[in-house]
Amino acid sequence: MGGTEHLTVRREGATLVLTLNRPDARNALSLAMLVGLYDGWIEADADDAIRSIVLTGAGGAFCAGMDLKALAGDGMQGQQYRDRLTADPDLHWKAMLRHHRPRKPVIAAVEGYCVAGGTEILQGTDIRVAGESATFGLFEVRRGLFPIGGSTVRLQRQIPRTHALEMLLTGRPYSAREAAGIGLIGHVVPDGTALARALEVAGRINTCGPLAVEAVKASVYETAEMTETDGLAAELARGWPVFDTADAKEGARAFAEKRPPLYKRA
Structure with a gap:
């Protein structure tokens, strides 16, 4: 450090x-x-x-x-x-x-x-x-x-x-x-x-999914000066891959099982 x-x-x-x-x-x-x-x-x-x-x-x-x-x-x-x-x-x-x-x-x-x-x-x-x-x-x-x-x-x-x-x-x-x-x-x-x-x-x-958090932050900044049409397209490109991660599956599973999620940046 x-x-x-x-x-x-x-x-x-x-x-x-x-x-x-x-x-x-x-x-x-x-x-x-x-x-x-x-x-x-x-x-x-x-x-x-x-x-x-x-x-x-x-x-x-x-x-x-x-x-x-x-x-x-x-x-x-x-x-x-x-x-x-x-x-x-x-x-x-x-x-x-x-x-x-x-x-x-x-x-x-x-x-x-x-x-x-x-x-x-x-x-x-x-x-x-x-x-x-x-x-x-x-x-x-x-x-x-x-x-x-x-x-x-x-x-x-x-x-x-x-x-x-x-x-x-x-x-x-x-x-x-x-x-x-x-x-x-x-x-x-x-x-x-x-x-x-x-x-x-x-x-x-x-406590949130780290991959999701970083993708959300990146999307907010990269779309700030785009038109709405371009921004929405960029959001899809940034956001869809998050749904395919193991963390996304873990978040849904933890919700169903009523427990804290264990995210692994995967």
């Missing part, structure tokens, strides 16, 4: 929990964090025993975006991480879920600040839970910067365009309740309980 000094990795049953671990900087992104994130996504993809992923932050914050102080100076330390980035110049975009989509469901558990790059990573997750005091927003324009982590493309596809443009062009903060109201997040829970709720959601996913 991987991890770095700024990204911890642990298992909760069939769930891989990735924790942004730089609380003194509100988990601002560092090279160590980005490399750890990327390795976490790859570990989850490669290990069939992992059925879901939870992404969270340590110390009462999710992620305050890129470390601007480090960018302005020489704070992005760690030659081994620089070497990884040199070997794969796209690594940081994959880490931020801009150029990589894990095949397992990713659930975000947000407490505190989830702004700038934090909100951009959030857009690459599938299900989102936040504590009631969490703060969201894309602050880049306030610093004369561009939210290049994918927000000008993704945000308008995830929430109504008028809300997307207001968030992008004003750089103002949004409360958890407001973020839920515009559809950016799905659950608002008492502070300190976002991780527990995210693990609860993950646990429910973990």
